[in-house]
Amino acid sequence: xxxxxxxxxxxxxxxxxxxxxxxxxxxxxxxxxxxxxxxxxxxxxxxxxxxxxxxxxxxxxxxxxxxxxxxxxxxxxxxxxxxxxxxxxxxxxxxxxxxxxxxxxxxxxxxxxxxxxxxxxxxxxxxxxxxxxxxxxxxxxxxxxxxxxxxxxxxxxxxxxxxxxxxxxxxxx
Ligand code: HEC
Numbered sequence: 001x002x003x004x005x006x007x008x009x010x011x012x013x014x015x016x017x018x019x020x021x022x023x024x025x026x027x028x029x030x031x032x033x034x035x036x037x038x039x040x041x042x043x044x045x046x047x048x049x050x051x052x053x054x055x056x057x058x059x060x061x062x063x064x065x066x067x068x069x070x071x072x073x074x075x076x077x078x079x080x081x082x083x084x085x086x087x088x089x090x091x092x093x094x095x096x097x098x099x100x101x102x103x104x105x106x107x108x109x110x111x112x113x114x115x116x117x118x119x120x121x122x123x124x125x126x127x128x129x130x131x132x133x134x135x136x137x138x139x140x141x142x143x144x145x146x147x148x149x150x151x152x153x154x155x156x157x158x159x160x161x162x163x164x165x166x167x168x169x170x171x172x173x
Pocket of ligand 1: 062063066067068069070071085086087088089090097106109110114118119120121122123124138
């Protein structure tokens with residue numbers, strides 16, 4: 001009797017250990033935000049999710065197909081190739097490097113490659129592989145994930161802001 005009780009206890013303990021291990025492996029499964037195209041995890045703050053609009057989500061798809069190997073620390077398939085590439089490509093979310101570059105410059109270097117823009121030929125040209133639409137999308141994605149955040153350059157159109165016109169209207173009427 002005593003012995004079977006001990007065996008039963010042992011069985012329970014083993015079951016409990018197995019359950020806790022299973023719990024661990026299931027939580028270590030791949031991050032679902034990698035495959036979700038309407039959202040990207042902030043690489044600098046894992047608690048923050050960045051919502052993506054349609055164009056930005058298309059850009060995320062392009063990025064993870066073509067660019068992630070060189071412009072990210074890690075890929076969904078494991079470590080990236082970035083540390084082996086010289087000069088080291090910027091992380092695609094590195095606003096300190098990419099925010100000052102205009103959309104036009106980004107479009108040109110992505111379409112024509114690094115060497116056409118006086119930079120390293122390690123940056124391949126994508127003009128024959130990607131459509132103009134896809135290139136616009138990957139730029140939109142780049143802007144959306146930038147840290148520090150990207151602010152488009154101010155345009156003269158800002159004089160039409162609601163605040164100003166309502167004030168002016170009051171004084172001219
Ligand atoms: C084989 C590696 C590789 C791949 C793949 C790659 N790039 Fe690059 N990229 C580079 C390198 C290297 C540079 C830096 C060139 C320099 O500084 O001379 C660069 C530079 C850039 C720049 C200019 C800003 C900077 O970092 O200097 C942009 C923008 C860019 N890449 C976007 C992209 C996009 C978008 C894709 C995917 C469509 C892509 N790259 C794919 C290697 C790569």
